[in-house]
Amino acid sequence: xxxxxxxRVAAKLLIPPILLFALYVxxxxxxxxGGGFQAGVIFGxxxxxxxVVFGVDNLQRVVPAGVVRxxxxxxxxxxxxxxxxxxxxxxxxxxxxxxxxxxxxxxxxGIMLVELGVxxxxxxxxxxxxxxxTSLRP
Amino acid sequence: xxxxxxxxxxxxxxxxxxLMTAPLTVLVNRPALVWRLATLSCLLTFAVAVGLLARVLxxxxxxxxxxxxxAPWGIEYRIDAFNAYVVxxxxxxxxxxxxxxxxxxxxxxxxxxxxxxxCAWMLALTGLVGIAVTGDLFNVFVFLEIxxxxxxxxxxxxxxxxAPLAALRYLVVGTVGATFFLIGVGLLYEMxxxxxxxxxxxxxxxxxxxxxxxxxxxxxVLGLALKAALFPLHxxxxxxxxxxxxxxxxxxxxxxxxxxxxALLRVVFTVFGARFAFGTMAFDVLLVPLALAGILVASAVAxxxxxxxxxxxxxxxxxxxxxLLGAGLVSEAGLTGGIVHMFNHALAKTALFLALxxxxxxxxxxxxxxxxxxxxxxxxxxxxxxxxxxxxxxVPLTAGFVSxxxxxxxxxxxxxxxxxxxxxFASVLALIYTGRVAEAAYFRPAVPGGLPDRAREAPLxxxxxxxLLVGLNFYFGIDAALSAGVAxxxxxxxxxxxx
Numbered sequence: 001x002x003x004x005x006x007x008r009v010a011a012k013l014l015i016p017p018i019l020l021f022a023l024y025v026x027x028x029x030x031x032x033x034g035g036g037f038q039a040g041v042i043f044g045x046x047x048x049x050x051x052v053v054f055g056v057d058n059l060q061r062v063v064p065a066g067v068v069r070x071x072x073x074x075x076x077x078x079x080x081x082x083x084x085x086x087x088x089x090x091x092x093x094x095x096x097x098x099x100x101x102x103x104x105x106x107x108x109x110g111i112m113l114v115e116l117g118v119x120x121x122x123x124x125x126x127x128x129x130x131x132x133x134t135s136l137r138p
Numbered sequence: 139x140x141x142x143x144x145x146x147x148x149x150x151x152x153x154x155x156x157l158m159t160a161p162l163t164v165l166v167n168r169p170a171l172v173w174r175l176a177t178l179s180c181l182l183t184f185a186v187a188v189g190l191l192a193r194v195l196x197x198x199x200x201x202x203x204x205x206x207x208x209a210p211w212g213i214e215y216r217i218d219a220f221n222a223y224v225v226x227x228x229x230x231x232x233x234x235x236x237x238x239x240x241x242x243x244x245x246x247x248x249x250x251x252x253x254x255x256x257c258a259w260m261l262a263l264t265g266l267v268g269i270a271v272t273g274d275l276f277n278v279f280v281f282l283e284i285x286x287x288x289x290x291x292x293x294x295x296x297x298x299x300x301a302p303l304a305a306l307r308y309l310v311v312g313t314v315g316a317t318f319f320l321i322g323v324g325l326l327y328e329m330x331x332x333x334x335x336x337x338x339x340x341x342x343x344x345x346x347x348x349x350x351x352x353x354x355x356x357x358x359v360l361g362l363a364l365k366a367a368l369f370p371l372h373x374x375x376x377x378x379x380x381x382x383x384x385x386x387x388x389x390x391x392x393x394x395x396x397x398x399x400x401a402l403l404r405v406v407f408t409v410f411g412a413r414f415a416f417g418t419m420a421f422d423v424l425l426v427p428l429a430l431a432g433i434l435v436a437s438a439v440a441x442x443x444x445x446x447x448x449x450x451x452x453x454x455x456x457x458x459x460x461x462l463l464g465a466g467l468v469s470e471a472g473l474t475g476g477i478v479h480m481f482n483h484a485l486a487k488t489a490l491f492l493a494l495x496x497x498x499x500x501x502x503x504x505x506x507x508x509x510x511x512x513x514x515x516x517x518x519x520x521x522x523x524x525x526x527x528x529x530x531x532x533v534p535l536t537a538g539f540v541s542x543x544x545x546x547x548x549x550x551x552x553x554x555x556x557x558x559x560x561x562x563f564a565s566v567l568a569l570i571y572t573g574r575v576a577e578a579a580y581f582r583p584a585v586p587g588g589l590p591d592r593a594r595e596a597p598l599x600x601x602x603x604x605x606l607l608v609g610l611n612f613y614f615g616i617d618a619a620l621s622a623g624v625a626x627x628x629x630x631x632x633x634x635x636x637x
Contacts, residue, residue, distance in 0.1 A: 073161035080158045083150075090143075093150035095206035 004053075011053040018046035026119050027112070036115035040122025047123070048130045056134045059127075068128045075121025082113045145193060149202040149215040152186045152225055153268045155179055160260040169252045173240045176256040183263065184226075184233040191222040191624070199631070201273070209273065210334035216273030220477065220628035224270045224400045227484045231392030232263050235488060238603040239385035242495045246383045247295055255295050259389065261288035266397045275323050275409070276333045278401055282319065282365070286312045289378075289394060296381040304374075304381035311374040315364030322357030325350050338409050346414050355419055358405055366398035368462055369432025372455040379451035384495030387447060391454055392488040396480045399461050403476075406465070407632035416468050425466035430560050432459035437567035441574070446497075446504040449571055450490055453530065456564060457483045460545060463557070467548045473629035474622060475544030481621045482529070482537035482614065489526035489607035493519050496596035496604060501589060509575055511584025515593050520579045522604045527572030529611040532565050536615040540622055 026039035051059035083094040091098035096110020144151070159179035163172045193200070199218035203209065236259070243252050265285025269278050290312070294305035327333055329350050330341040345351055367375040375395070379387050406415045415421045436455035443449035457479065464476020494504050496519040501508055513520045529536035542561060549557040595601070614621045 069164060069167075073164035076161040077158065077165070080154060080161075083154060084158070087147055087150070092203055092206045093147065093154065094204055097206060 007053055011049055015046050015050055018049070019043060022046060022119075022123075026115065029111075029115050036118025036120075037122050039115075040119040040124075041126060043119065044123040044126025044130075047127050051127075051130060051134070056131070060131070063127055065128075065131055068124045068131065071124035072121050072128055075117040075119070075124065078117030078120065079114050082110055082117070086110065145189060147202070148186055148190050148193065149217055149271050150204065152183060152190060152229070152271055153264055155183045155186060156260045156263040156267065160257050160264065163253055163257040163260060167253050169244075169249060170240075172253045172256045173236075173243075176239075176260060177236045179260060180229070180233040180236040180263070183267065184229040187222070187225045187229040187267075190217055191219075191226050193217075194219055194222040195624070195627075210332050210337040213272065213274045213277050214334065215271045216336065217271060218628070218631050219624055220404070220631055221270045221400065223477070223624045223628055224397065224480065225267055227481050228263070228266050228270065228393045228397060231484050231488050232259075232389060234603045234607060235385055235389040235392070235492065238388070238492055238495065238600050241597055241600055242385040242499055243383060245499055246297055251295065255292065255383070255386070258288040258291040258295075259386070261285075262292060262389075262394075264288075266393050269397050269401055273335050274333055275326070275335055275338065275405075279316065279320050279323060282316055282401070285394070285397070286316060286365070289390060292386045292390070293378045293382040295386070296383050298381070300377070301381040304377035308374045308378040311364060311371075315361045318357045318361030318364070320361075322354045322359075322361060325354035325357065329354070335404070335409050339411060342410060342414065346418060352419065355410055355415070359402065359421070362398055362402040362405065366395050366402055366462075367455055367458055369428055369436060369455060369459060372432070372436070372458070375455055376448045376451040379454065380445060380448040384447075384491065384498045388488050388491035388495060391450070391491050392484040395454065395458055396461075396484060399458065399465075399480065402462075403465055403473075403632060412468055412633060422466045422468060425462055426557070429459040429463035429466055430557065432456060433463070433564045434560060434567075437564045437571070440571045441567060443571075444505050444507070446494055446506065446509075446575060447491075449575075450487065450494065453568065453571065454483075454487060456568075457487065457530075460541065460561070463561070464541075464545055464548065467545075467552060467554075467557075468633075469548050469551060470626070470629050470633060471544055471551055472548035473632060474626045475541050475548055477628050478544060478618070478622045478625035479541035481625065482541045482611075485537050485607055485611050485614065486526050486529040489604055489611060490523060490530065492600070492604045492607065493523040493526060496600050499600065500593045500596055506574060506578050508589075509578035510582040511579070511589065512593070513576075513580035515584070515589060516595050518601055519596050519604070520576075522601075522608045523579075524572070524576050525608045526611060527568075527576070529615065530572060531568045534615075535612060537611045537618075537621070539615055540618045544622070 022039045022043035025042060026036060029035035047059060047063060086095045086098055087093055089098040096107045097103040098106060099110050100106035156179055159175060163175055166172050166175060194217055199216065202215040204213045204215065243255060247255055262285050265281045265288060268281030269285065272278055272281065290305050290309045293308055294302050326338060329345055329348060330338055332338050332341055342351060364371045379391060382390065406421065433456045436452045440449045440452035443452060461476045461479050464472045464479065498504050500516060529538040532538035532542040542565065545561055546558045
């Protein structure tokens with residue numbers, strides 16, 4: 001894509017706001033529409049746009065395949081781990097209320113961590129799928 | 139946490155233990171270590187299942203609120219004798235097949251992809267247990283997708299070019315099934331505003347005349363029948379079982395279709411109720427003939443299969459017919475027979491598929507021709523295969539006899555002597571298709587150069603799980619107090635609606 005100058009410049013301009021918007025959707029998720037899944041998709045899409053325009057090798061230097069694998073597992077572990085944390089704190093599984101002294105505060109904390117787990121796994125799996133398809137040799 | 143606190147959280151733990159193991163296997167990513175982790179997790183989940191069953195038998199049905207949100211708004215896990223029994227079967231099969239898997243997977247799956255197999259296995263276990271424990275219809279769909287997606291991955295990891303294609307076919311059919319199920323759940327939600335099974339059971343009767351509810355019933359039943367491989371919706375099953383790695387086939391044969399049958403029975407009996415399903419919708423008019431046709435056709439097709447994995451797969455289609463026949467008879471004896479057959483068939487078929495896994499490990503191919511003379515080269519494996527086959531046939535003193543006894547009894551109770559005759563005739567067919575293998579193994583001389591030199595007795599780590607299951611086949615054939623007793627309680631619970 002060396003000669004697609006407009007595409008390269010536009011992508012360079014767009015990618016940082018895309019990633020930033022993903023973080024906004026992620027952390028605004030417990031007050032308004034949004035959440036981990038949407039944020040993960042947007043973040044993953046931003047990374048994939050970079051990979052499409054500037055080459056998979058460049059993207060792999062930013063997010064190596066090994067990191068993608070670890071992140072996709074870590075997100076699930078974070079989600080399930082929050083549930084276990086609430087079990088250990090004396091509540092039912094995924095009862096966020098017991099995670100902090102104040103129940104409302106606990107709900108905020110729990111939902112934020114769980115959505116962070118979802119976002120991590122979704123974006124990592126998106127990038128992983130992109131790597132999977134680009135590594136196919138016809 | 140104290141022991142009583144752990145007991146209270148058992149329903150959640152049954153799902154969480156395998157769910158947590160799955161990402162850990164990816165993080166660890168060293169085949170030997172991953173296998174140990176997965177085995178430990180399978181045994182732990184089985185222990186949780188034993189605890190669940192013991193608690194249900196002691197205290198009766200109980201409810202667990204996920205996140206502390208009360209039903210019908212929150213998701214509740216509702217444990218009674220039926221689903222505790224199913225969870226016991228699923229986790230038990232997994233706990234026996236996983237120790238077996240190490241050597242088998244080493245031979246059949248590339249080393250750098252083995253951790254993915256264990257990860258998918260744990261996710262499949264998560265989904266299957268989840269379907270069984272949950273009391274929320276939409277949650278059933280979520281777990282159905284988790285288990286199905288993991289199963290497609292497992293099937294695609296088989297050797298040869300057939301595996302990805304079989305997985306794709308399974309994916310297409312499975313997706314149709316899951317979509318139908320979801321459409322049905324959507325229709326019910328539209329009419330009742332609820333997804334909780336117990337709540338739905340109370341809200342459906344007043345609107346049971348509604349065409350939308352009828353359509354919802356049909357979509358849900360059709361979707362689950364596809365996943366359960368009810369004849370004639372079974373076409374995906376022989377390909378998927380035949381192509382998957384040996385250990386995976388053994389795991390799936392004992393669990394996947396049984397959980398789908400569980401979900402089908404749960405929806406038909408608990409959510410819609412026997413009166414609506416068999417009275418208004420006349421479901422048995424369709425179910426009994428299809429079950430009988432499945433028993434006959436699939437058994438007959440199994441007789442002519444050369445590939446033994448496919449032969450046993452067709453036999454599974456026939457056995458699914460037995461389980462659903464029991465449900466179609468709508469009586470306590472019939473349901474007991476159908477439910478206890480889930481247990482007994484899991485014992486017999488897993489033992490048989492594991493024995494085939496031993497043969498695949500040593501010989502490579504599992505066709506009737508490659509069995510010639512194997513009785514001398516692998517005496518323990520072949521003996522296990524024959525004994526497991528006897529249980530499949532339903533010879534007295536084996537577990538298979540117990541379930542057929544109940545089914546025949548239920549058929550005669552309703553003066554359906556021809557149903558009883560078909561059940562017995564199909565047993566003869568089962569004798570023929572397992573007998574062919576025994577005949578080849580014991581009475582046909584080995585073709586010179588036909589068997590590879592490494593075709594000697596299978597390693598102990600593979601033989602022990604096989605013989606454990608064979609032993610259980612005889613144990614539960616002689617003392618069916620546990621297997622048939624709990625199945626009877628489950629059947630009474632289903633016929634009595636939600637307790």
